[in-house]
Every structure is written in C-alpha cells, then in structure tokens.
Amino acid sequence: MKILVCISKTPDTTAKIAFTDNNTKFSNEGVQWIINPYDEWYSLVRAIELKEADPSTLIHLINVGVADSEPVIRKALALGGDEAIRVNSDNADSFSIASQIAAVAKEGNYDLIFTGKETIDYNGSSIGGMVAEILNLPYISHAIKFDLSGTQATVIREIEGGEETNAVQLPVVVSCQKGMAEQRIPNMKGIMGARTKPLKVVEPVATDVYTEVSSFDLPPSKAGVKLVSPDQPEELVRLLHEEARVI
Amino acid sequence: MSVLVFIDQADGHIKKSSFEAASYASRIAENLGTQAEAIILGKTEDAPASLGEYGIKKVHTVDGITAMDSQVYTSIIAQAVEATGADVIVFSNNTTAKAIAPRLSVRLKAGLVAGAVALPETANGFIVRKTVFSGKAFANISVKTAKKIIALNPNSYHVVKGTGVAEVAAFNANVEVPKVTVTSINKVTGEIPLSEATIVVSGGRGLKGPENWGYVTDLAKLLGAATACSRPVADIHWRPHHEHVGQTGLAIAPNLYIAIGISGAIQHLAGVNRSKTIVVINKDPEAPFFKAADYGIVGDIFEVMPKII
Ligand SMILES: Cc1cc2nc3c(=O)[nH]c(=O)nc-3n(C[C@H](O)[C@H](O)[C@H](O)COP(=O)(O)OP(=O)(O)OC[C@H]3O[C@@H](n4cnc5c(N)ncnc54)[C@H](O)[C@@H]3O)c2cc1C
Ligand SMILES: Nc1ncnc2c1ncn2[C@@H]1O[C@H](COP(=O)(O)O)[C@@H](O)[C@H]1O
Numbered sequence: 001m002k003i004l005v006c007i008s009k010t011p012d013t014t015a016k017i018a019f020t021d022n023n024t025k026f027s028n029e030g031v032q033w034i035i036n037p038y039d040e041w042y043s044l045v046r047a048i049e050l051k052e053a054d055p056s057t058l059i060h061l062i063n064v065g066v067a068d069s070e071p072v073i074r075k076a077l078a079l080g081g082d083e084a085i086r087v088n089s090d091n092a093d094s095f096s097i098a099s100q101i102a103a104v105a106k107e108g109n110y111d112l113i114f115t116g117k118e119t120i121d122y123n124g125s126s127i128g129g130m131v132a133e134i135l136n137l138p139y140i141s142h143a144i145k146f147d148l149s150g151t152q153a154t155v156i157r158e159i160e161g162g163e164e165t166n167a168v169q170l171p172v173v174v175s176c177q178k179g180m181a182e183q184r185i186p187n188m189k190g191i192m193g194a195r196t197k198p199l200k201v202v203e204p205v206a207t208d209v210y211t212e213v214s215s216f217d218l219p220p221s222k223a224g225v226k227l228v229s230p231d232q233p234e235e236l237v238r239l240l241h242e243e244a245r246v247i
Numbered sequence: 248m249s250v251l252v253f254i255d256q257a258d259g260h261i262k263k264s265s266f267e268a269a270s271y272a273s274r275i276a277e278n279l280g281t282q283a284e285a286i287i288l289g290k291t292e293d294a295p296a297s298l299g300e301y302g303i304k305k306v307h308t309v310d311g312i313t314a315m316d317s318q319v320y321t322s323i324i325a326q327a328v329e330a331t332g333a334d335v336i337v338f339s340n341n342t343t344a345k346a347i348a349p350r351l352s353v354r355l356k357a358g359l360v361a362g363a364v365a366l367p368e369t370a371n372g373f374i375v376r377k378t379v380f381s382g383k384a385f386a387n388i389s390v391k392t393a394k395k396i397i398a399l400n401p402n403s404y405h406v407v408k409g410t411g412v413a414e415v416a417a418f419n420a421n422v423e424v425p426k427v428t429v430t431s432i433n434k435v436t437g438e439i440p441l442s443e444a445t446i447v448v449s450g451g452r453g454l455k456g457p458e459n460w461g462y463v464t465d466l467a468k469l470l471g472a473a474t475a476c477s478r479p480v481a482d483i484h485w486r487p488h489h490e491h492v493g494q495t496g497l498a499i500a501p502n503l504y505i506a507i508g509i510s511g512a513i514q515h516l517a518g519v520n521r522s523k524t525i526v527v528i529n530k531d532p533e534a535p536f537f538k539a540a541d542y543g544i545v546g547d548i549f550e551v552m553p554k555i556i
Contacts, residue, residue: 013494013514017383037495094359095352120494120517121380124361129317129349138426139317141346144488154430158489159342160257160442162434164315168427178481178488178496210358214374214389219382219521225537230546233555236526239542244524246503247446247470 001057003047004110005081006101006128008036009065009072010121019216026121026216033068035076038116038177045181046146047114048080058082060108064100066090070199077194078186084197089204092122092213098130099207105135111151111170117142117177125175132173140166144179250276251333253324254287254298254306255343258434261293263443264339264401266301271397271404272337273302274366279335286327286418288312288320299411307331307418315343316425321350323420328355328394330418335367340398341442348398357394364403364521367395381494381517401442402500441490444473446503447522449492451477451515453508453529453548457485462552463507469556475499475519477509493518508548511536528552 011017012032020027034040044061051057061076061084063069073084087100105113115128125141132139144163145156151170156163158177186194228236240247252272254265269285276283282304287295295306307327312319324347328336336351338344340362352359360375364385368374372389375397379386441447448470450463467474474490481491492499494517504522508529509515516539519525527540530547537543544551 011380013517017380019384041495094349098349098353123377123379123381123498124359125345126349126352126359126361129346130353132317133321133350133353139346139350140427141317142342157342159432159434160262161438161440162432164429164433165431166427167430172427178491208356210352210356210390210392211360212389212391214372214387216379216384216386218384222525222539222541225527225540225543227537227543227545230544230551233544233551236542236544237555240503240524240526244503244541246524 001050001054001112002108002110003050003057003059003112003114004105004108005039005044005047005059005061006113006115007039007044007061007063007073007076008116008119009033009063009069010036010119013120017218023215023217024213033072035072036116036119038118040076040079041183042178042180043114043116043176044076044079044081045184046176049181050148051080060085060110062087062101062104064089064097073199074194075186077197077199078190079184080190082197084199086199086201087204088201091209093209093211094124094126095130095210096207098127098134100204101127102131102134103205104202105131113171113173115173115175117175128173128175135173137171137173138168139173140168141175143174143176146174146176146180248279248281249331249333250279250281250283250335250337251328251331252283252285252303252337253344253347254285255339255341256287256289256291259290259292261287261291262339262341264341266406267401267404268337268339268399269298269301269303270407271366271399274407275335275337277302278366278369284331284333285413286324288323295415296412299413300408301406302409302411303413305414305416307416309418309420311422314425314429315346316427317346317350319423319425320347321354322423324351325354326420327418334394336394336396338396338398340400344398348396352396355394355396356392357396358390358392359396359398360388360390361398363397363399367397378498378521381498382500382521383517400500402445402502439471439473441473441475441492441497441499445501446470446472447475447499447501448472448505448507449475449477449509449519450480450486450507451509452479460485462548462556465556466505466552477515506536507552509536510534511539
C-alpha cells in the first residue's frame with residue numbers, strides 16, 4: 001500500500017490577519033506557520049494508523065510550496081511518514097496546486113491520496129476533488145471515518161444534517177475531517193528521526209492558472225456590544241425583535 | 248450563453264440554500280443580459296417549475312439518479328453545460344458542491360470560486376468575493392478562464408421570490424456507472440441543518456455538562472433554530488461532532504447567533520463572526536466574545552436562561 005498525504009502550510013489560528021502590497025498579499029510579519037490542522041490531525045494521523053495496522057505501507061507526504069514550507073514538512077515527518085516531496089512552486093491557484101500534486105501522484109502510483117477538508121487560510125475545499133478529476137479517480141469528500149479491507153474502502157462522510165456510508169475500490173482520493181483520527185503530538189524519537197528522512201524537492205510541471213487574488217480586505221469592525229441587565233432579559237428579546245429584527 | 252445553477256435536494260425537497268443559489272444565478276444572468284437555467288438530479292416532490300419564482304427560465308431534470316457520486320454528477324452537469332452553452336455555473340457551497348464543483352472546474356477548464364459571498368464584479372474582468380481565513384477576511388478573486396464556477400456560501404445572498412413558472416424539460420444525459428456505492432444514509436431527522444439555519448443557538452463549556460443542554464435545545468426549538476457548540480464541548484462528547492463550529496469545525500453565517508457560556512476564543516470566532524447579529528451570554532464581563540457581539544448579558548446562565556425561555 002502506498003499513501004500520499006497532502007500537507008499544506010497555514011498561518012497559526014491565532015495569527016493576526018493583515019495584508020500588504022496594496023492589500024494583495026498576506027502579511028507574514030510575526031506569523032507562526034503550522035501544518036493545516038485538517039492535514040495534521042486527521043489525514044496524516046489516519047495514514048499513520050493505517051501503517052501501524054499494516055507496516056508494509058509506505059506514506060509519502062507532498063507539499064506544493066517554496067523552501068519556507070520545509071519546517072512544516074519536517075514537523076509532519078516528525079509525526080510520521082516515510083519521506084516527503086516538495087514541489088517547488090509558489091503558485092496559490094487551486095488548479096495549479098492540484099496539477100502539481102496530480103503529476104507527482106501519477107508517477108508514484110498511490111493507492112490512496114488523503115487531503116484535508118480545507119485549508120484554514122484559503123478555505124477552498126477544492127484541491128482533493130481537482131486531483132481526483134485530473135487522475136480520473138473516485139473522490140470522497142468530508143470523510144469522518146475510513147476503514148480498509150484489502151483494496152476495498154468503507155468511508156463515512158458528512159452530509160448536511162447527517163452521514164453517508166460509501167464503499168469504494170482503491171485507488172481513491174479522500175478529504176479528511178474531524179472524526180478520522182485523534183490528534184497526536186510528535187515524540188522525541190519522531191522529531192529526531194524526521195531530520196534524516198528524505199525530503200525531495202522537485203520542480204513544478206507547467207500548468208494553467210485559473211484564478212488569481214486581486215485583493216484582500218477585512219470585515220468592518222462591530223459597533224460595540226449593547227449590554228442588557230441580567231435582571232431584564234426580556235429587554236434582549238425586545239431588542240432582537242424590534243431593533244435587530246432577527247426574531 | 249447562459250447561467251446554469253445546480254439545484255441540490257435532500258429527501259425529495261429542494262434545499263433552501265439552492266433557492267438562494269437560484270436567485271443569485273438569476274441576478275448574474277440579468278447582469279450579463281442572458282438567462283438562468285437550472286439542473287436538478289433525481290426525483291423531487293417540489294415542482295421544478297416553481298424555480299421560476301426565483302427567476303429561473305428553464306429547468307433540466309434528470310431522473311433515475313438516487314445517490315451522489317462526484318464523477319457521475321460531474322459528467323451529467325458537464326453535459327448540461329455543453330447543451331445549454333452555459334459559461335457561468337452556480338452551486339450552493341455545501342457538501343455536495345464541495346464534492347462536485349472542483350471536479351467540474353478541471354473538466355470544463357473553468358476557474359472555481361468556492362465560498363462566494365457577493366455577486367461577481369464584471370465591469371473589469373470577472374471578480375468574485377469570497378471568505379478566507381475562516382471568515383476573518385475576504386479575498387476578491389479574479390477568474391481568468393472563459394467559463395466560471397461559483398459556489399455561493401449559504402446565507403450570503405437573499406432569496407428573491409417573485410412570480411414566474413420555469414419551463415421544465417427532461418435532460419437526456421449519458422449516465423455513467425458510479426465507482427462509489429452509497430451503502431447507507433443516516434440522517435438526524437427533525438433537526439435544522441446547521442449550515443442552512445438562519446438562527447443558531449450555541450453552547451460552550453460554561454454550561455458545565457450535557458445535562459444542562461436543555462437551555463440550548465429548548466431555546467433553539469422556540470426560535471426554530473439549529474444548535475451548535477464550541478470545540479471542547481464536542482471533544483468531550485457533550486455534543487455531536489457535527490455541531491462544532493469554528494476554525495476547525497463548520498463556518499456559519501446565520502442572521503442570529505446566540506452564544507451561551509462560550510468564551511469567544513479566536514478560533515471559535517473565526518467560524519461564527521460573519522453572523523449578522525451575535526448575542527453573548529457569559530458571566531465574565533472580560534470574555535473576549537463580548538468584543539465581537541452586538542448584544543450581551545453579563546450574567547450566570549443558570550439564572551438568566553430560565554428567565555429568557
Ligand atoms: C488550532 C486550534 C483550533 C481550534 N479550533 C476551534 C474551533 O474550531 N472551534 C472552537 O470553538 N474552538 C476551537 N479551538 C479552541 C479554542 O481555542 C477554545 O479553547 C474554545 O473555543 C473554548 O471553548 P468554550 O468557550 O466552550 O470554553 P471556555 O474557554 O472554557 O469558556 C467557557 C466560558 O463560559 C463562561 N461561563 C462559565 N460558567 C458560566 C456560567 N455559569 N454562566 C455564564 N457563563 C459561564 C466562562 O466565563 C467562559 O467564558 C481551537 C484551538 C486551537 C489551538
Ligand atoms: N500547497 C499545498 N500543498 C500540498 N497540499 C495542499 C496544498 N494546498 C492544499 N493542499 C491540500 O488540499 C486540501 C484542501 O485545500 P483547499 O482546497 O485549499 O481548501 C488541504 O487540506 C491539503 O491537504
């Protein structure tokens with residue numbers, strides 16, 4: 001079994017969101033970078049569990065990004081995975097990233113490709129589906145549970161107001177979210193071992209670019225909270241009804 | 248040239264968010280001087296012609312589809328795009344769209360904007376506004392391709408309802424055999440899906456334990472609201488995972504979000520700060536949530552809530 005786990009780098013969840021260059025670029029100043037939580041907590045850990053169940057499994061990590069992604073890739077390797085591939089591209093367009101992942105996936109003949117449900121910065125939820133389409137593979141999004149029996153996978157995915165159980169033959173692309181696995185913390189052995197695991201850098205293939213960010217902006221700040229006395233909660237009901245008109 | 252909107256349904260009924268998408272698609276069509284058409288897969292109890300009330304001129308129906316498979320859906324929608332000559336394709340940004348729209352984007356070589364919150368700006372190119380950083384910011388995305396796909400966030404565009412009856416025509420699609428088999432569907436019946444709710448009542452660790460959730464569920468029932476919770480509450484299994492909102496859960500934008508005993512950590516706010524009105528009930532006047540709130544009560548849940556309900 002060969003699993004490809006897609007790893008993206010995102011600003012820490014507490015990072016200050018600000019923009020530079022005439023609001024066209026995210027301001028990196030003082031920002032801590034982390035592994036996108038969906039990639040780290042759910043898809044990577046589930047892949048590691050599958051390897052624990054079947055030690056002959058190979059796990060490759062892939063990141064599309066420039067050299068500053070490497071600390072995050074090493075952090076992922078500290079959790080698990082046999083080697084990592086970084087495609088040296090700074091293009092942020094989803095199709096372009098998906099094309100790079102698909103090119104590597106095609107070469108590597110993977111049985112299983114895991115992505116996170118979404119990146120917490122771009123919130124595209126797109127790359128898994130795009131990779132699947134480029135490779136003409138089935139795609140199961142929003143997986144909350146993934147089990148394997150030979151080459152047959154049983155996947156539970158979240159749908160609006162419930163869950164759906166899917167059966168599919170490998171190879172398949174799966175996007176992972178909460179429920180797939182429990183978050184792990186790398187141990188000392190993992191951290192030390194990650195330093196010597198192979199991290200290959202490959203050059204990007206030529207791709208089209210479908211979209212570009214033209215600018216960013218921040219939502220207007222709130223006017224301030226109107227406090228109601230705890231002894232008169234009926235006043236809150238009145239305000240919501242008459243002033244905010246939401247009930 | 249036309250605009251094609253994918254109409255999603257559940258249990259034989261068109262989803263509310265699809266009416267928003269239909270209204271949105273009709274408005275885009277109007278702005279581009281063309282007409283909006285719709286495609287709906289599988290049988291519905293709702294009459295497809297009624298989509299005319301949302302400005303849809305023609306509805307293409309495809310019968311005999313019972314389960315969602317991203318490849319099957321993508322192929323049918325791509326055939327409909329071809330047949331209608333659509334160059335803007337609209338989805339409501341829900342779990343179905345997230346499974347299909349990215350595939351369709353590749354198949355049609357059409358740039359995708361997932362999570363749109365406003366009509367495209369077409370004066371100079373084609374620019375669509377979407378949420379990024381889990382609602383903490385917006386990005387204006389320029390779509391460079393000839394065809395464009397937009398997945399509209401639920402609760403971001405008002406349903407515009409008028410009169411009108413859409414023409415309904417069976418669309419004769421070539422339907423592939425799905426590679427994914429849906430073996431069961433398990434739905435929580437009688438609950439309003441969180442992503443579609445206009446009012447959400449949410450509880451945090453301040454409620455002390457699952458035995459006190461009546462404050463949340465009773466208020467929700469009274470208001471016709473969906474229920475949500477903070478992440479630790481789902482982690483300790485006081486509430487089901489699908490209720491977890493925030494940066495690593497669901498991002499929502501209801502008209503009213505009522506937070507009971509939630510501190511308002513930045514990761515929680517990320518998923519709810521696009522709510523139009525936020526009410527916070529918390530005993531700690533320093534709780535960060537008050538800075539993001541419109542209305543608040545500084546008080547003890549166990550004293551305040553019985554008076555509200
Ligand atoms: C990477 C990362 C991602 C995360 N993602 C999310 C996410 O998606 N969603 C999320 O919610 N969190 C997320 N978190 C966790 C987040 O940081 C907070 O820890 C969490 O939101 C706190 O939940 P809470 O408000 O329910 O609990 P607490 O922080 O414990 O707050 C409880 C609140 O209840 C109040 N209270 C207590 N008793 C009473 C009473 N009797 N009456 C009235 N008020 C009372 C207290 O004053 C307090 O403000 C994430 C954290 C990290 C590091
Ligand atoms: N630059 C990248 N390199 C590798 N994987 C990525 C990259 N960007 C996104 N992904 C994967 O695709 C998933 C969905 O991303 P998105 O479509 O941007 O929301 C993420 O959770 C990652 O698993």
